[in-house]
Amino acid sequence: MGGGKLGISIDSSWTGYTRWARNAVQISGDVRNTPVTLIRVIKGAQATVISNQITDTALDASCRRAERVLLEQRESFDWGANPEFTEEFPRPPIWSDATYNLGAEARANAMRELVSSCEQAGMLAAGYIQVSANGRAVMSDGGRSLYYPFTYAQYSVTVRDPDGTGSGFAGMDHHDWTKIDAKALTEKALDKCLRSRNPVAIEPGRYTTILEPQAVCDLVESLISSRYNERQPAEYGEGHIHFKEKVVINPGRFAEQWGVARFGDRIIDERLSLSADPMDPELAFPPFEYAMNYMDENARLQVYHPVTWIENGVLKNLAYPTRYGITSLGANTGLPTSGGFRMTGGTTTIDEMIQTTRRGIIVTRFSDVQTVDLRSGMVSGFTRDGLWLVENGKISKPIKNFRFMESPFIALNQVDQIGKPERVFHPWNYSGVICPALKVRDFSFTHLFDAV
Amino acid sequence: MMPVSRRLFLQRCTTALAAIPVLTPDGLRAQPLKVPRWSVKADPETVKQLALRAVDAVKAAGAEYADVRLIRNVRHLQWDEEEISVGVRALVKGAWGFAASAVWTPDEMRALAESAVVQARANSGGVREPVALGTVPVASGQWDTPLEIDPFTVPVEEKNDFLAAFGARCAFYKRGYTSMGPFTWIGRKRSERAVATTEGAFVTQTLTQTPANLTLMVKKQPTDQGGLVLPLRRIQPAGRGWELLRDANILDQIGTLCAWGEELHSLPTKPFEIGRYDVVFDSPSMAAMISETLGTATELDRALGFEANAGGTSFLGPRPLNLLGSLQVGSSALTLTADRSMPGGVATVKWDDEGITPTQATLIKNGALTDYQTTRAQAAWLSPWYEKRGTPVQSHGYASSESALFAPVQHRPNLALAPAAANVGVNDLISQVKKGLMVYFAKAHVDFQAKNGFISSTFCVREIVNGKLGAIVIGGGVLFNSIELWKSLVAVGGAASAETWDIGTTKGQPRQSMNHSVSAVPALFKNLTYIDLTRTS
Numbered sequence: 002m003g004g005g006k007l008g009i010s011i012d013s014s015w016t017g018y019t020r021w022a023r024n025a026v027q028i029s030g031d032v033r034n035t036p037v038t039l040i041r042v043i044k045g046a047q048a049t050v051i052s053n054q055i056t057d058t059a060l061d062a063s064c065r066r067a068e069r070v071l072l073e074q075r076e077s078f079d080w081g082a083n084p085e086f087t088e089e090f091p092r093p094p095i096w097s098d099a100t101y102n103l104g105a106e107a108r109a110n111a112m113r114e115l116v117s118s119c120e121q122a123g124m125l126a127a128g129y130i131q132v133s134a135n136g137r138a139v140m141s142d143g144g145r146s147l148y149y150p151f152t153y154a155q156y157s158v159t160v161r162d163p164d165g166t167g168s169g170f171a172g173m174d175h176h177d178w179t180k181i182d183a184k185a186l187t188e189k190a191l192d193k194c195l196r197s198r199n200p201v202a203i204e205p206g207r208y209t210t211i212l213e214p215q216a217v218c219d220l221v222e223s224l225i226s227s228r229y230n231e232r233q234p235a236e237y238g239e240g241h242i243h244f245k246e247k248v249v250i251n252p253g254r255f256a257e258q259w260g261v262a263r264f265g266d267r268i269i270d271e272r273l274s275l276s277a278d279p280m281d282p283e284l285a286f287p288p289f290e291y292a293m294n295y296m297d298e299n300a301r302l303q304v305y306h307p308v309t310w311i312e313n314g315v316l317k318n319l320a321y322p323t324r325y326g327i328t329s330l331g332a333n334t335g336l337p338t339s340g341g342f343r344m345t346g347g348t349t350t351i352d353e354m355i356q357t358t359r360r361g362i363i364v365t366r367f368s369d370v371q372t373v374d375l376r377s378g379m380v381s382g383f384t385r386d387g388l389w390l391v392e393n394g395k396i397s398k399p400i401k402n403f404r405f406m407e408s409p410f411i412a413l414n415q416v417d418q419i420g421k422p423e424r425v426f427h428p429w430n431y432s433g434v435i436c437p438a439l440k441v442r443d444f445s446f447t448h449l450f451d452a453v
Numbered sequence: 454m455m456p457v458s459r460r461l462f463l464q465r466c467t468t469a470l471a472a473i474p475v476l477t478p479d480g481l482r483a484q485p486l487k488v489p490r491w492s493v494k495a496d497p498e499t500v501k502q503l504a505l506r507a508v509d510a511v512k513a514a515g516a517e518y519a520d521v522r523l524i525r526n527v528r529h530l531q532w533d534e535e536e537i538s539v540g541v542r543a544l545v546k547g548a549w550g551f552a553a554s555a556v557w558t559p560d561e562m563r564a565l566a567e568s569a570v571v572q573a574r575a576n577s578g579g580v581r582e583p584v585a586l587g588t589v590p591v592a593s594g595q596w597d598t599p600l601e602i603d604p605f606t607v608p609v610e611e612k613n614d615f616l617a618a619f620g621a622r623c624a625f626y627k628r629g630y631t632s633m634g635p636f637t638w639i640g641r642k643r644s645e646r647a648v649a650t651t652e653g654a655f656v657t658q659t660l661t662q663t664p665a666n667l668t669l670m671v672k673k674q675p676t677d678q679g680g681l682v683l684p685l686r687r688i689q690p691a692g693r694g695w696e697l698l699r700d701a702n703i704l705d706q707i708g709t710l711c712a713w714g715e716e717l718h719s720l721p722t723k724p725f726e727i728g729r730y731d732v733v734f735d736s737p738s739m740a741a742m743i744s745e746t747l748g749t750a751t752e753l754d755r756a757l758g759f760e761a762n763a764g765g766t767s768f769l770g771p772r773p774l775n776l777l778g779s780l781q782v783g784s785s786a787l788t789l790t791a792d793r794s795m796p797g798g799v800a801t802v803k804w805d806d807e808g809i810t811p812t813q814a815t816l817i818k819n820g821a822l823t824d825y826q827t828t829r830a831q832a833a834w835l836s837p838w839y840e841k842r843g844t845p846v847q848s849h850g851y852a853s854s855e856s857a858l859f860a861p862v863q864h865r866p867n868l869a870l871a872p873a874a875a876n877v878g879v880n881d882l883i884s885q886v887k888k889g890l891m892v893y894f895a896k897a898h899v900d901f902q903a904k905n906g907f908i909s910s911t912f913c914v915r916e917i918v919n920g921k922l923g924a925i926v927i928g929g930g931v932l933f934n935s936i937e938l939w940k941s942l943v944a945v946g947g948a949a950s951a952e953t954w955d956i957g958t959t960k961g962q963p964r965q966s967m968n969h970s971v972s973a974v975p976a977l978f979k980n981l982t983y984i985d986l987t988r989t990s
Binding site for chain 2: 018024026032034054059104129161163164
C-alpha cells in the first residue's frame with residue numbers, strides 16, 4: 002500500500018537486577034528486549050503495531066499487519082502538511098559506565114554488604130537494585146532519525162521488624178550508579194525501622210506536618226501527571242487551565258465542570274518553583290519520548306525541552322499534545338511532560354524544621370496515592386515506613402499510620418518552611434524528581450489505621 | 454468464521470447499520486492481504502527443540518534445577534502487539550539466577566542458560582533460608598483454552614459490524630437518550646507458552662482470551678453532555694472465544710440495562726447520612742472486595758515479607774503458621790477458594806509456569822484461615838501446617854509470569870466466593886434489610902497490608918427501607934478494617950446469582966501484571982460504617 006507516513010521507534014534495553022528479601026538474595030536477572038513500535042498513517046487514519054523482533058521478516062510482517070489494521074480505522078484528525086520532527090533536541094550526558102558495568106557479581110556483593118547491618122540489628126531487609134542500558138531510536142520515512150543511548154539505575158530498600166511492628170524505607174534513582182549512596186540509604190531505612198517500632202495511636206486531624214522530600218514527591222507527583230498539567234481547547238479561553246472533573250451529580254452520571262486559573266496567576270507558595278530540564282546536571286533524562294506515549298500523535302516525535310511549569314508560585318506553562326499545539330497555538334509540536342520534575346525554594350534543614358515545631362508530625366513517604374477529586378486536586382493515600390510525633394522541638398514517639406486526604410494545591414499554599422532540594426525515589430519513565438522537604442500547616446490526616 | 458451469527462445479528466437490528474468510514478480503497482478488500490503469521494518460526498517442533506537445548510545447556514552449566522519458558526504473546530487491543538520471549542531460571546546452591554531475551558535461536562538458548570547460572574552463582578553467597586522444591590510429577594502434554602470460535606479467526610469486518618450494530622441497537626432503544634457508552638471495545642489475546650524443566654517436564658499451552666468492554670449510556674435529557682454508563686454483563690470472564698459475545702444475550706441486555714438506566718434517572722436523590730448501615734453489595738462489588746482484601750492478604754510471599762519493598766505485606770502475617778487454623782478472618786458465611794481450572798477463567802491453565810498442575814486451595818473455610826496461595830518453593834514454608842492436616846506439601850500451582858522476560862512469581866489465581874446452598878438472590882438479600890444501602894459496581898481502595906480500606910461506588914448506591922429499594926444516595930462509602938468487614942458478612946447469594954469478573958494485579962520487581970477471574974455472589978453485611986472520606990458534608 003502506498004502513500005501516507007511511517008514512523009518507527011525502537012527502545013532496545015539491557016536490564017540487570019538483584020532482588021532480596023528477609024536479608025537474602027531472592028533472584029538476580031539479566032533481561033534484553035527490543036520493543037519496536039511501528040505507526041502507519043494514511044490520511045489521518047492511524048495503525049500501531051508493536052513487536053519485539055527486528056529481523057527483516059518480522060519488520061515486514063509488522064508493516065503488513067499495520068496496513069491490515071488500517072482498514073478498520075477512521076480518518077480522524079487532519080494533521081495537515083506539518084513536517085516531521087525538525088526541532089533540535091537536547092543531548093544530556095546520561096550514559097554512565099559504572100551503571101552499565103554493575104553486573105550480577107557486583108550487585109550481589111553490594112547487597113551482602115548492605116544487608117549485614119540490618120541483620121546484625123535483628124531486622125529484615127527487602128530491597129532491589131536495578132540497572133539498565135537503553136538505546137532509544139526513532140525514525141520517520143522522511144529520513145530523519147534520532148538515536149539516544151542512556152543508562153539508568155535505581156536502589157530501594159525496606160527494612161522491617163520481624164514482628165511487623167516497624168518499617169523504614171529509603172530509595173533513589175539516577176542514571177549514574179555511583180551517585181546513589183546505597184549504604185547511606187540503607188542506614189536511613191534501618192534507622193527508621195528501629196525508631197518506628199511499637200507506634201502509638203494519636204487522633205487524626207489537621208497537623209503541622211514535616212514532609213520529607215520523598216513524601217513531597219509522592220504528594221506533588223499528581224500535579225505533574227497529565228490530568229492537572231493539561232491545557233484545554235482554546236474555546237474555553239486562551240491560557241486557562243481546566244480541571245476536568247467527573248462529578249457524580251446523579252449516580253454514575255458524568256458532567257464536566259471547569260475550574261479555572263490563568264497563566265500569570267499565583268497558585269502555590271511564591272517561594273516554590275516547579276520545572277523540568279533534560280539537561281539538568283542532577284536530574285538529566287532522555288530527551289524524547291518512547292513511542293508508546295505518542296500513539297495518538299500521528300507518529301510525531303515528542304521532544305522534551307526545558308520547561309518551567311510554575312515559577313515563584315505563578316503558573317507559567319501547561320503540557321499539551323501536538324494536536325492542541327497545531328489547532329490552537331499555530332505550533333508544530335506539543336509540550337510533553339516526562340513525569341519528573343525539580344522543585345526548589347529553600348534551605349531549611351529537617352532538623353531545623355523539627356526544632357521549630359511545637360507539635361506536629363513528620364512523614365517519610367505516602368503510598369497508594371489516588372486522586373479523589375479532580376477539581377480540587379484532592380488526593381488520598383496512606384503514610385508508610387515511618388511516622389513520628391514531634392513535640393516541643395523534638396521527635397517524641399513513633400505513631401500509627403494515617404490515611405491522608407489533601408490537595409497539593411492546598412498544601413502548597415500552607416507552607417511554613419522549605420528545605421534544600423534532594424533527589425528521591427521516582428523511577429518512572431527514566432525521569433526522576435528532586436524536591437525539598439516542606440513544613441506544611443494543617444495537613445489533613447483523616448483516619449487512623451494500624452497497617453505497618 | 455461464523456457467517457451465520459453475523460447475519461442473524463444483523464437481521465434482528467431494525468435500523469440500518471451506521472456507516473463506518475473505514476479506509477477501504479477498492480480492490481484492497483477484494484484481495485485478502487497475505488500477512489505472514491509468524492514473525493519467527495514458532496511451530497511446535499522448533500519451540501520444543503529450542504526449549505530442550507536450553508535445558509541441556511543449563512544442566513551442563515551446573516544448575517541443580519532450572520526451568521525454561523518460551524512464550525509468544527499476541528494482543529490485539531487498541532493496537533496490534535506481538536511479543537516473543539524466552540527466559541531461563543536456574544537454581545545453584547540454593548540461589549536463583551535468571552536470564553531472558555527476545556531472541557529464539559539455538560545459540561541464544563545456550564547463552565541464556567549459561568547467563569542464568571552465572572547469575573545464580575553470584576548470588577549463592579547470600580543464601581539464608583534453603584530453597585526446598587520438593588518433588589513434583591513430571592508433566593508433559595499440550596493444552597489449549599477450549600474455544601468454540603477462535604477470536605483470531607473472526608475477521609475485523611465482522612467485529613466492526615458487531616460493534617456498529619451494538620451501537621445502533623443502543624441508539625435505537627430511545628433515540629437521543631441512549632447510545633453506545635464510552636470505552637467500548639473488543640480485543641483478543643493469545644499466549645502460546647512452552648515450559649520445560651531439568652526434571653524432564655515439557656508442556657505447551659495456547660491460552661486465548663476475548664477481553665471486551667461493552668457499555669451503553671443513558672442520558673436523562675438528550676441535551677445532557679453525559680449520562681449513566683452501564684456495563685454489560687456476562688462478557689467476563691474473557692477466557693473464552695468469540696462465543697462469549699455471541700452467548701451474552703446482548704440484545705436482551707441492552708433492553709434491560711436501558712430500562713434500568715431510565716428507572717435510575719427517574720429516582721429522587723439525596724445526600725447520604727454518616728452512620729452504620731446494613732449493606733448489600735452486588736456481584737462486581739464483591740469480586741473487587743474479595744480480591745483486594747483477602748486475595749491480596751493470602752499471597753504467602755506478601756505475608757512473609759517478600760513483597761515488602763514492592764506492593765507491601767499482608768495483615769495475615771508476619772507468621773502465617775501462627776494464624777492458620779486459629780484465626781477467624783470472617784463470619785461462617787465466608788468461604789473462599791482459589792483455583793486455576795475455572796472454565797473461562799483468565800488465570801485458567803493446565804500447568805503453571807513451573808510446569809505444575811494447579812490444585813484448588815480453600816483459603817478461607819467458614820471464616821477460618823486455612824491456606825495461602827503458593828508456588829513450588831513456597832509450599833515448603835507451610836509444611837508444618839500441611840503435615841498437621843495430613844495434606845501433601847505441594848505447590849498450588851500459582852506461579853505465573855507476564856511473559857518469559859519475567860521470572861515467574863506467585864500471582865493471584867482465579868478466586869471464588871462460595872455461594873449459599875439455598876437459591877438466594879439479590880432481592881432476597883435486599884428484603885432482609887430494614888434500614889440500609891444497596892451498592893453497585895463498587896471498588897475497594899486498601900492499604901499496603903490490605904488491612905484497612907474504603908469501598909466506594911461511582912455508579913450507584915440506593916437506600917433500602919423496610920426491604921425495598923428507595924432513593925439514590927449520593928456520596929460516601931464504607932470505611933473498613935478487613936477482618937471486621939468479613940466478620941460482618943451475614944448472608945451470601947445462591948449459585949444462580951454468581952457472576953464472574955476480570956481483575957488485574959501487578960506484583961514483583963521488576964513489576965509484572967497478570968489477570969485473574971473472581972466468581973462472586975451478592976452479599977449482605979451488617980452494621981458497616983458509612984462515611985464521607987472527603988469530609989465535605
